[in-house]
Amino acid sequence: MTTPLDGNALGGALGELFTVDITAAIARCAGCQHTGPVAELVVYASAPGTIARCPSCDQVLVRLVRSPDRAWLDLRGVSVIELAVPSPA
Amino acid sequence: MARAAVLGRLTWHVGTVRAVRAETPWARTIVLDVPGWPGHLAGQHVDVRLTAPDGYQAQRSYSIASAADGERVELTVELVPDGEVSPYLVSVLEVGDLLELRGPVGGWFVWRPGTPDPVLLVAGGSGLVPLMAMLRTRAASGSAAPFHLLYSVREPAAALYADELPTLGVPVSYLFTRRTPPGTRRPIGRISLLDLPAGFTPDRHPSVYACGPTGFVEAAADLLTTAGHDAQRIRTERFGPTGGNP
Numbered sequence: 263m264t265t266p267l268d269g270n271a272l273g274g275a276l277g278e279l280f281t282v283d284i285t286a287a288i289a290r291c292a293g294c295q296h297t298g299p300v301a302e303l304v305v306y307a308s309a310p311g312t313i314a315r316c317p318s319c320d321q322v323l324v325r326l327v328r329s330p331d332r333a334w335l336d337l338r339g340v341s342v343i344e345l346a347v348p349s350p351a
Numbered sequence: 352m353a354r355a356a357v358l359g360r361l362t363w364h365v366g367t368v369r370a371v372r373a374e375t376p377w378a379r380t381i382v383l384d385v386p387g388w389p390g391h392l393a394g395q396h397v398d399v400r401l402t403a404p405d406g407y408q409a410q411r412s413y414s415i416a417s418a419a420d421g422e423r424v425e426l427t428v429e430l431v432p433d434g435e436v437s438p439y440l441v442s443v444l445e446v447g448d449l450l451e452l453r454g455p456v457g458g459w460f461v462w463r464p465g466t467p468d469p470v471l472l473v474a475g476g477s478g479l480v481p482l483m484a485m486l487r488t489r490a491a492s493g494s495a496a497p498f499h500l501l502y503s504v505r506e507p508a509a510a511l512y513a514d515e516l517p518t519l520g521v522p523v524s525y526l527f528t529r530r531t532p533p534g535t536r537r538p539i540g541r542i543s544l545l546d547l548p549a550g551f552t553p554d555r556h557p558s559v560y561a562c563g564p565t566g567f568v569e570a571a572a573d574l575l576t577t578a579g580h581d582a583q584r585i586r587t588e589r590f591g592p593t594g595g596n597p
Contacts, residue, residue: 274397
């Protein structure tokens with residue numbers, strides 16, 4: 263069985279798509295409402311796509327598939343994501 | 352610098368190997384010059400991508416071992432037997448070779464100098480690498496934050512940075528899991544409640560950083576919450592299967 267990683271491993275792939283760090287973002291699971299940092303999601307990265315699951319209820323929160331010049335990002339398992347954004351000066 | 356290290360979209364860089372250093376028979380440090388490197392925070396990692404002549408690509412994450420130092424980046428890589436990427440990095444890559452990397456990655460598993468709270472570092476095997484960046488950054492910044500390192504490793508020969516760790520001004524507890532040096536008082540075995548250091552008890556509200564193979568990190572985090580540490584103060588990073596022989 264594949265040993266999972268955690269949400270820290272999503273930082274590189276999602277960091278190509280977003281300008282803020284996603285690992286420190288707070289995500290709420292649309293299934294059980296568990297709320298915590300993306301870094302603590304359970305990540306399976308060895309499949310053709312990358313899957314991140316809720317550490318509490320195992321629901322799929324993130325699915326990411328890449329080709330050389332496209333990304334498909336399914337976030338339907340996340341109900342809210344809270345991001346730190348730089349404050350003006 | 353710190354701002355640049357956490358803001359803006361990540362891109363792939365091409366680094367040149369300037370030096371390699373054997374750390375143990377199973378691990379080595381790769382010193383890279385990376386033009387355009389924006390700097391990094393202690394605890395961040397990079398994604399390394401290898402491309403075969405037929406175009407096949409394999410990608411893995413490796414923690415940065417060094418404190419921020421211009422365009423210089425050091426990675427310490429431990430061999431994963433039957434691994435796809437680490438055998439190349441540990442045994443084949445040479446000075447002068449180019450390496451593709453994306454980073455610096457991560458704003459969660461990081462320690463920032465200037466944070467005064469006590470810090471308990473918990474390393475399993477090569478999970479020491481990002482914690483070493485924190486220790487080096489602490490030393491370079493003159494931080495007075497109290498630190499303690501718990502380092503679980505299978506035997507003395509597999510211990511990383513054995514010469515440097517005693518010079519960093521931070522107490523280190525070695526937790527050997529397979530073989531100990533002669534005269535060691537602690538019995539061989541995995542991390543337990545008895546290993547948690549005085550001075551870093553939950554009432555002192557230390558920040559905890561635990562990194563290692565997934566099983567080790569789960570066990571360490573469970574142990575710390577059992578001991579009364581606030582789960583919100585425990586930051587973890589899991590790198591999947593263990594390196595080396597278990």
